[in-house]
Amino acid sequence: MLSCQTTRSKLVGSREALENFQFVTINGRVEFEDVGRVSLIAYYYSKAVKAGVNLALRGVSLNEAVKELYKVIPYASYAETAYKQALALVENGGRKVEIKRRWVACRGNKSDEGNRGIKFHVLEDHVEVRVRDPWSGEWVHGRAYFGKEYLPLLRELEDLAKRREEGYGAVISFKGRPTIHLQVPLWLYLKHLSSPKPAGYGLIAGLDLNSDRLNVVAINKDGEIAAFKTWWYSEAVSHGFPEERAKALRLNAMSRALAFLARIGVDYVTFEDLFLVKGRRFTGSRSANRKITRFAKRQMLTHGVIKALRLGFNVILVDPKATTNSEDHNRVMREKGFDRHTASAYLIALKGLGTINDVK
Template sequence: MTSKLIGSKEAPENFQFVTINGKIEFGELDKVIRIAYYYSKAVKAGINLALRGVSLNNAVKELYKIIPYAFYAETAYKQALALVENNGNKVEIRKKWIACRGSKADKGNRGIKFHVLEDQVEVKVKDPWGKWVHGKAYLGKKYLPLLSELEELSQRKEEGYGAVISFKHYPMIHLQIPLWLYLKHFSSPKPNGYSLVAGFDLNSDRLNVVVINKDGEIITFKTWWYSEVVSHGFPKGKAGALRLNALSEALNFLSRIGVDYVAFEDLFLVRGRKFTRSMSGNRKITRFAKKQLLIHGVIKALRLGFNVILVNPKGTTNSEEHEKVMREKGFDRHTASAYLIALKGLKVIKNNE
């Protein structure tokens, strides 16, 4: 069975790429840090331009004065626009990084390029004030065949890839791989199941799943807990790993019982975070990267051969129907949400038949 992503017309836009990460070493690191300093400065200036509603072309001309390479300036402004859209005027730029958007017409990427060798990846970064700066990236041998094909496609102007160089603890490279190509290299075949639909409710401290059949009847429901991750001082990295592990366990369980469709809320339809009067509740909200968990869940599900459905989250948490489900089924709030998400997924399937 070939997996597919089903949702609104806009849904696939948020799942076009998979990011792979690796350490990178530069012989002239000082030059790369200089580029990152001015790129980050351009993003900061771009935020002010975005708040004023300046057009892309005019913004690029202004930012070119800070970082004199049009492809960096353009990417910086697009990132500034995204930051303003997500956070309003409360945006702080503290880190330094370099980013360059991908393009088929530019043989993949104009500012950050890679070349695959037998056991490593050569990278070169465009210096706006000089020549290319060369480095070596260590992304893992399992990715080399994938990167070789992407390089070939880029040279033929058939695919592009975005790229970022970051400096949190040491220099890292982040390459945005087209999703279809990633799935081609890393998907696992899944036998056909029984047309069962599983609804997922993603939370900061638990993962709730409800499985229904094509008639909407409940087959099973299950909760994966990771309550410790919301305690004060719990390491953010370890919390993320526990959540991802729960997602993987849930998907493997669903594969074993014959589920063919998994439904998630399309969180990209939700604007902003809703804060509460509870300090502990707000800590859960700020520390919980729900959209990142959604992206991981969608990609993991596609890799395992599930069809993925993204549904509108309206009414799945606070609604009369939600209250009715809790009352009649005896479900807690999160299980009730998972059940309603599954029902919405089933409705999408029937509308697409």
């Protein structure tokens, strides 16, 4: 297990997990002077990702892939980013990867003053955005609007980027209105947006994330149960229920659960380390498989981890092995009278306690 200090809170987890929590994405609506031109760049960038998927399935090296994708979108930073996204899509989705949307992305780099292809500059009430045209080399200008609370954060990030101390990834997407997504370093995000809670009583909570409910169990340092509770959002798995609405219900449940844990004196929040799980585990039930497919569990985990850190909790990510379908799991259900999801939350909390004792 590795750990990193994020302002006053600590995040403990596997190397794979910590690599996924280096940055936080913030979003802003953007208006371009020539939106058609940016849309065209996004069209060819998406084509490059689609071509990159085929190269990734063949195991083509990064250098060779960039040369091929440069023929589609003639800017090395775009081509490299497109192939890295293609590799990630293949890793997560296997051979059945579909590219339906338009977007353009460019990786962050300290030596490029933050980012080579998409740049920003903070003004009084908005953010200037520039996107590099890969054919002419000219910049396409726009105005982005973030919440006011993000502007001090972005000013500091801009300053760090100019001094070549931090980089930031950037994406322009076209789902509805054009939107800019900036990847902000986690430590900087928490520095500006945290609201640390008062010290609690040293309690450790385990959270079990599910498609229709969120189960929480809090224990003390002796492993004794202090509290347990379930937040339901059963309608989220109903056939035809809007995906965005389901997401909102789940994230709202997470916020309410964390507020509850702060009130009862929890200091450590424990989740399963889903970055150690390579694929989804499907069942023999068609309806259950539909729930698994629709449920973005890693997305909910990411939201929960960031929210918990913002609220001043220490966060622990534990190996999910044996938290379900194990002898220990069956024993907990028998002895405690818990349902299988509450039993999982209890075992996750116990693993969190074990991690705390190991770190000490």
